Amino acid sequence: MFTRADLARDLRSLGLTHGDVVMVHASVRAVGEIAGGPDEIHLAIKDVVGSDGTLMMYASCPRYVDEIGRGNLSAAEEAEVLEKLPAFDPLTARSARDNGALVEMLRTYPGSRVNPHPTRFVAWGAGVDRLFARQPWNYAFGLDSALERFVELDGRILLLGSDHDTVTFLHYAEHILDIPGKRVVRFRVPVLEEGRRVWREMEEFDSSLGAHPSWPDRFFAEIVDAHLAETANRGGRVGNAPSYLLNARALLGFALERMRRAALGASAIAVRP
16 A cells, blocks of 8 residues: 555656646556545645646546537437537536546645636646636647647656556647648537527547547557657656656657658658559
């Protein structure tokens, strides 16, 4: 059984320090049994980064909120969702279940804040005002988003036993990469406007199928693992969880080049006689 102090010690050994701005992906199960429960994970991170630091996670929205128009539901399912789904309330709506349990624990813990958008992040600490200063409605992972300001704040990415294919930050790379042929997806979300539920249109580069048709399966994991190998980042353990700490700016540069090469490679194959 691990204590909060044990986890803080492991995080410091991994390289996390006071004042860091850190975006976390975590598997509570991978960390192992914790005295006091899994809230001790985010509390240990806060102990290490301190009041001058910032902790952020990706919360997103509950099921069906951003599904109308994507083509994943049948006509009958879409009709039922359009009739029955309540307006999305970013302050009270649960985090997406597939983002793991820790983000919902952080979201509901005193002192946490969210940006008022279906592409929703939760954050705590000194940098929250800067991260959430503005939020574009469309292309919400891209320019002028919380992820852009995360880079400006020299953010770091902490992976605690998590699947390396789930690094949300890489959607920022997809959005700002200037290449032709990117997939655009348009959909509708239920929001309150003047006290009424309305279905508001939204668009982004496709963050579910991948922003470009050339992306291979599990492309994000491929990028992260290649970056870890190139930088000789062997990580360490936090509790029982194999864990890694990455510099977001360095990962961004590496990812943009990998994505550009993948897209150009697909183009070369397409024009080959």
